[in-house]
Amino acid sequence: KEKVEITKEQKALTKVIVEAYNRHQIPQDVAKKLLQDQYSVEENFLLLTEMATSQVQVIVEFTKSIPGFLSLDHEDQIALLKGSAVEAMFLRSAQVFSKKMPNGHNGILEERIRKSGISEEFITPMFNFYKSIIGLHMSLEEQALLTAITILTPDRPYVKDHQAVEKLQEPMLDVLRKVCVLQHPQEPQYFARLLGRLTELRTLTHYHAEMLTSWRMNDHKFTPLLCEIWDVQ
Numbered sequence: 498k499e500k501v502e503i504t505k506e507q508k509a510l511t512k513v514i515v516e517a518y519n520r521h522q523i524p525q526d527v528a529k530k531l532l533q534d535q536y537s538v539e540e541n542f543l544l545l546t547e548m549a550t551s552q553v554q555v556i557v558e559f560t561k562s563i564p565g566f567l568s569l570d571h572e573d574q575i576a577l578l579k580g581s582a583v584e585a586m587f588l589r590s591a592q593v594f595s596k597k598m599p600n601g602h603n604g605i606l607e608e609r610i611r612k613s614g615i616s617e618e619f620i621t622p623m624f625n626f627y628k629s630i631i632g633l634h635m636s637l638e639e640q641a642l643l644t645a646i647t648i649l650t651p652d653r654p655y656v657k658d659h660q661a662v663e664k665l666q667e668p669m670l671d672v673l674r675k676v677c678v679l680q681h682p683q684e685p686q687y688f689a690r691l692l693g694r695l696t697e698l699r700t701l702t703h704y705h706a707e708m709l710t711s712w713r714m715n716d717h718k719f720t721p722l723l724c725e726i727w728d729v730q
């Protein structure tokens with residue numbers, strides 16, 4: 498049985514990432530808003546663009562806290578943020594969805610999202626992803642490290658210095674692997690399953706622009722920041 502030991506440096510790295518992850522929560526909780534009232538399709542779309550816009554700002558702050566990120570080539574920094582923004586949004590949405598709420602609330606939340614205006618064909622793949630995230634029962638460390646690993650993906654479009662990004666991502670993968678072994682001793686394949694979710698995340702991202710433009714309403718308005726970071730308008 499391999500004795501897994503987290504080094505002092507790895508503990509420090511995890512602490513930095515988790516603190517940054519906690520510090521940058523979404524200002525107001527979208528789930529609370531959705532549970533409070535029924536919104537029209539237009540209001541839901543506006544809520545999504547507001548939440549997504551503030552989450553992009555949150556993700557930028559989180560990413561700047563990742564040790565070494567600010568030493569990367571500036572254009573590569575932008576390429577990494579642009580390349581991971583939608584994945585980070587779906588990862589965060591899945592984590593919001595997987596939060597245990599007073600009984601019945603999860604059902605209401607699911608209902609509200611199903612009826613929010615997203616066109617039918619995307620509902621199933623989106624909820625399949627959310628339910629697979631729920632099934633993993635991820636710890637806060639795993640959520641924070643997985644988000645950092647997603648952002649530090651070397652093979653994003655337009656990234657020039659792949660190696661420099663790999664050098665930042667590798668220590669995160671090492672410590673995530675150890676955290677998974679320590680927190681899920683019964684499931685030796687847990688780490689592999691966790692990384693497998695990132696593959697499913699990429700397929701969701703593939704649908705994303707169409708999910709937005711097919712939102713059951715006319716004239717979809719986006720914020721300037723979302724036009725920059727999402728391939729829309």
Ligand SMILES: O=C(NC1CCCCC1)[C@H](C1CCCCC1)n1c(-c2ccc(CO)cc2)nc2ccccc21
Nearest residue numbers: 527541544545548549552589590593594610613705708
């Ligand atoms: O606001 C949201 N997500 C934010 C994003 C930033 C980070 C926090 C969560 C939206 C809702 C907006 C209003 C209508 C109902 C969906 N949402 C989605 C979602 C995200 C993107 C798309 C299209 O690409 C479709 C749905 N999944 C959710 C799962 C749980 C709770 C909200 C969730």
